[in-house]
Amino acid sequence: MVQETTIAILGAGAWGAALANLAAANGHRVRLWSRQGTEMLQAVVQDAQIVLSAISMKGVRTVASQVQSCPLSPETIFVTATKGLEPQTTATPTQIWQAAFPNHPVVVLSGPNLSAEIQKSLPAATVVASNIYTAAQKVQLLFSSPRFRVYTNPDPLGVELGGTLKNVMAIAAGVCDGLQLGTNAKAALVTRGLTEMVRIGNFLGAKTETFYGLSGLGDLLATCNSPLSRNYQVGYQMACGKTLTNILANLPGTAEGVNTCQVLMQLAQQQNIYMPITEQVYRLLQSEVTPQQALDELMLRNIKPEYH
Ligand SMILES: NC(=O)C1=CN([C@@H]2O[C@H](COP(=O)(O)OP(=O)(O)OC[C@H]3O[C@@H](n4cnc5c(N)ncnc54)[C@H](O)[C@@H]3O)[C@@H](O)[C@H]2O)C=CC1
Ligand SMILES: O=C(CO)COP(=O)(O)O
Structure with a gap:
């Protein structure tokens, strides 16, 4: 049995909502944040063990810098599920999150995951990857279920670029x-x-x-x-x-x-x-x-x- 975990999901679009449902179905406390919603970002990320970003590429840098001004637990693991590259810098979402939070682990989550199928509880598999293996393992446990099979991988850049x-x-x-x-x-x-x-x-x-x-x-x-x-x-x-x-x-x-x-x-x-x-x-x-x-x-x- 995985310990109940508080997960802040940033981005309440198709993918953020599907990931929120997967985590909630596994018994975790999920807080969903969207720039259109009424929840304050600071309240959503406060004390969260996981901060997962499913923001479109164009919003990643802005949201990462907004999170920088929020108080966070030193243990917080960041997870990024965005599939894109930043135009000005060619940076990947992981590179942006890691630069903003150099002392926190960053995990990439990417795979063949059409959100509409996942929302229908159809079976799917995905990959989590990080330079810090224990962080990837933790995220693997949080999301794994009989309908969502999560693999770890030691090449976060490759996993992120595949999806992009x-x-x-x-x-x-x-x-x-x-x-x-x-x-x-x-x-x-x-x-x-x-x-x-x-x-x-x-x-x-x-x-x-x-x-x-x-x-x-x-x-x-x-x-x-x-x-x-x-x-x-x-x-x-x-x-x-x-x-x-x-x-x-x-x-x-x-x-x-x-x-x-x-x-x-x-x-x-x-x-x-x-x-x-x-x-x-x-x-x-x-x-x-x-x-x-x-x-x-x-x-x-x-x-x-x-x-x-
Ligand atoms: N929908 C899917 O099946 C999957 C999507 N992805 C990736 O996840 C990311 C999000 O995709 P979707 O949820 O489908 O897109 P979406 O268009 O449904 O939602 C995008 C979310 O990002 C937010 N956002 C956009 N620009 C923003 C900004 N400037 N500041 C703050 N928030 C901003 C929107 O408010 C919304 O919550 C994309 O990078 C996509 O490639 C990855 C796997 C599956
Ligand atoms: O990345 C996805 C499935 O893995 C979603 O694909 P689209 O962004 O083209 O809808």
């Missing part, structure tokens, strides 16, 4: 399905997408094998194959002729891949990293190419060996 980078590939997969390109095309896209994720992930310091686990390949399969994924919806609806502005205005929640793609393109250009799928998704989002032209650009590149 696959969002760009999910946009591409939505385009692939929207254009009705077939199963062979989808298999090629997802497989080459994974190669691209490993390439940029290795450059940023993540381990290759992490991308073949739940937080990489697992999340790639979930979001590239489900209309529940907002990122997939962006690509699918663009392939059906809608504009990005129109799609985002009607999307239920955040599609982080749109911003992540811009950050990755900046990085690819600065560091000379070859990211052909990301480049075409970027050009599509910028209205520089149509979905069909993006496909042609990818198919008509110079032929080359697979492992390059």
